[in-house]
Amino acid sequence: MSNAEKYALGPVPAIPGTDYARVPVDQFRAAVAKVVADAWDETPEKIFAGVDIGKKGADFAVATPRFKKGKPDEWVKKVVDAFKPDNYLSEVKAQGPFLMFTANRASFAYHILNTISKMSAEAEAKPDCQTLAYGTNEDGKGKHMLIDFSSPNIAKPFHAGHLRSTIIGAVIANLHDAAGWKVTRLNYLGDWGTQYGLLSLGFDRYGDEEELKKDPIKHLFKVYVKINQDNAAEKEKFNNGEITDASTTTHAQAQRIFKSMEDGDEAALKQWRRFRDLSIGKLDQTYDTLNVHFDVYWGESQVSDDSILRAIRVCQEKGLTVEEENGALLVDLKKYKLDRAIIRKADGTSIYLTRDIGGAYDKYQKYKFDKHIYVTAHQQALHFKQLFKTVELMGEEYAGKLEHVTFGMVHGMSTRKGNVVFLDDILLDAKDAMHDAMKSNEAKYAQVEDPEETSAIIGATAVKIQDLSGKRLNDYTFNIKRCTSFEGDFGPFIQYSHVRLCSVQRKNPNVHVVETANDIDVSILSQPKIHEILYHLAQYPDVVKTSLKFSEPSTIVTWCFKLSHLVGSAWETIKVSGASEAEAKARLFLFIQIRHVLASAMRLLSLTPIDRM
Ligand code: ARG
Known part of the structure; x- marks a missing residue:
């Protein structure tokens, strides 16, 4: 007689949310539930939820008081008297108010190992299909999850927050794969904003082609640090009156460059695009070492103008905004204890939050996701609360589908080469x-x-x-x-x-x-x-x-x-x-x-x- 015949399992009731072919232990739990339910005249579904695995030293345990009032001894006895060993369970004992079941261990071994080996063979035969091996499920079948993680900023070092986002985000993405979701991994680069005007200017002053090609991330960072030093020195001079014309400062020049980038000036964009492409090339290598992969490099720069304008328009139409004297526009979320947040700067340019509002819309049009997870450090909690609230108040249909996953800080991160961590x-x-x-x-x-x-x-x-x-x-x-x-x-x-x-x-x-x-x-x-x-x-x-x-x-x-x-x-x-x-x-x-x-x-x-x- 083969093991399959010898350890054939009799029928047990189907319990919602279980899948016996993938999770044999649930079939054993259902058998426990059935034994108890029959003796007590209850439904197996109800008992199933109370069948504990591996507690109190039993294979399966049921706590009588959880279901039955009155003397537990009597309830326990009903089950013990009615019990008959089979291929699921070999015995039941009473331990106070607990029912302690022992699995039929040979049968248990057979079914667990059989499921693992069968599913592994299936997964091996289809190496691109991660959802077949033992441990996977189909909870997410037919659904699409978009995950925004890692998302470093070009020119600034990849800090501990990005490292954690990369590591944690990759696992969350894989977990969704394992649950049968369709998953899109998106890297939302910080590649837009005044600092890129500053970087362009910095490269004109301090850049070196050779070094840029050799290690774009480190070189751009070096340039960025230098130009920021210029910036800081000028600020001081401006404050003590040595500089009087604010429009000539590094900062003002950088703002103008960024404005021309936003206005689509090809010359300004060309330089920026090169920085971006080279940085992505380098990032790819590093992600490879980490065994982390992205389906798409997107980023703040890729959010469409239309959806940014639309975001501002809808916020205004819904009466969510207040305008400051200098022309800056804010969403007012004070009612929700979320403060006020700028969505359009005085010079008309967009900002991190605006781009995330517009970005969510763009991404929804493109991916029609059922869930969109953003993974960042806890410091951005307020930002994401503001984002989610604004989108909700705008009445967007995907508002309930956005989720922020945060994490704690890393202390003491430095390398032999110094405190700025690459x-x-x-x-x-x-x-x-x-x-x-x-x-x-x-x-x-x-x-x-x-x-x-x-x-x-x-x-x-x-x-x-x-x-x-x-x-x-x-x-x-x-x-x-x-x-x-x-x-x-x-x-x-x-x-x-x-x-x-x-x-x-x-x-x-x-x-x-x-x-x-x-x-x-x-x-x-x-x-x-x-x-x-x-x-x-x-x-x-x-x-x-x-x-x-x-x-x-x-x-x-x-x-x-x-x-x-x-x-x-x-x-x-x-x-x-x-x-x-x-x-x-x-x-x-x-x-x-x-x-x-x-x-x-x-x-x-x-x-x-x-x-x-
Ligand atoms: N680039 C940002 C940072 O370094 C993280 C971006 C997270 N994603 C987003 N959609 N805001 O802080």
């Missing part, structure tokens, strides 16, 4: 630290095919996991030494666990690698240590859902660390080498499935799982 340098530092650590084990190091690439990947892992480990709203202190450490819950440990799961197969070339869970004796896999691991794997689909629901990548990170620890402590007891043929076959199959799930979780976190280190 993302490149951070990644290089992390890479070097990892490379040094790898070299300390000469034998292993010799086997790594491309140590440069491997150390870059683990370095990026270290930086990302440090960022994603805590709740996103918490601040954290950047510490390159700590986060690249092999000891403790840091990024390298997760990579190491994956490497170990790869090496168990490499080291046992004589053990037959079976294709499906039908080809192993699952009863071998009912020892408690293994059950604990299977249980953890069983909950993964739920972890993915929770992580998306709260836009909280740390949920996945915590799950990965727990898995890594569980597996780490299993190597001693669950041996492949030296075991009987049947044991070795079953255990290797288990480890391969664990590896599949860990690798998918890592990919969700935008990590690149490696095979050797």
